[in-house]
Amino acid sequence: MQGSRIAALGHYQPAEVLTNEDLARMVETSDEWIRARVGIRTRHIAGPEQPVDHLAAQAASKALAAAGLAPADIDLVLVATSTAVDRSPNMAARVAARLGMASPAVLDVNVVCAGFTHALATADHTLRAGAASRALVIGADKMSEVADWTDRGTAVLVGDGAGAAVVVPDENPAGTAGVGPVLWGSVPEMAAAVRIEGTPPRFSQEGQSVYRWATHRLPALARQTCERAGIDPSDLAAVVLHQANLRIVEPLAERIGATRAVVARDVVDSGNTSAASVPLAFSKLLERGEIASGDPVLLFGFGGNLSYAGQVVRCP
The missing domain is CATH 3.40.47.10 (Thiolase/Chalcone synthase)
Structure with missing residues (x-):
């Protein structure tokens, strides 16, 4: 069985930045309090017109461009997310539609913060088994949509964004470009x-x-x-x-x-x-x-x- 490797990466974050000073006007907190406990200085916040699949598709487009591949070259899309609002269509199907893909298998993976590494392992196993030839693995979450903005213990933590990897067969599994065992x-x-x-x-x-x-x-x-x-x-x-x-x-x-x-x-x-x-x-x-x-x-x-x-x- 052949291995797999990451051919390219891409990421995307919304333009709006929420600082600790901004949060201090919303809840009882301060820049000093936040930095001392979690080290966070800023976070990016998506608007109503930027759902999870928008974030995911933006990161995916960048990864595909970096890999020199077209959306039609992908036959498996895995989206790791825990903030999908609807049960169907899933985020992977929505991303595939946004990118104009042909007929990929589309799966969402909900393992919350460990979602991307689970999805990457799943893509690796699928390529090794020969069930797919090229995979798009995306981690995307819109945590601002599930945040309790009155709770300073969690509101100070969250941000929105997406990252993506194009995973392809590794022609030299023992070489230097592989995805290792999970x-x-x-x-x-x-x-x-x-x-x-x-x-x-x-x-x-x-x-x-x-x-x-x-x-x-x-x-x-x-x-x-x-x-x-x-x-x-x-x-x-x-x-x-x-x-x-x-x-x-x-x-x-x-x-x-x-x-x-x-x-x-x-x-x-x-x-x-x-x-x-x-x-x-x-x-x-x-x-x-x-x-x-x-x-x-x-x-x-x-x-x-x-x-x-x-x-x-x-x-x-």
């Missing part, structure tokens, strides 16, 4: 620690529980992910975690021995964009030239359910 799982007894529920749906979480789990469990899981890929953490060029909290993101590379890795800190400028956070941060690192083609990068998503999934990939 390490995934969940903690069912903590499934309610992150919630988007109710009518209308609202985001809430047990922040301290998630923080304790992430700081205590993530390092070992990240090391196991590297082991599955056959790479020592010291050889990683970058670490891209779900961008939940700067206090979780920053220490991880050192704790797993990724001493030379660039650590994605997009949470500072984008907030928590849920399923979009990993591809969004990854795409920005590549766009800024902080990582180069062929570099090994650890991707790791975690959050709702409490689910997690990670893999080591090579930069396109």
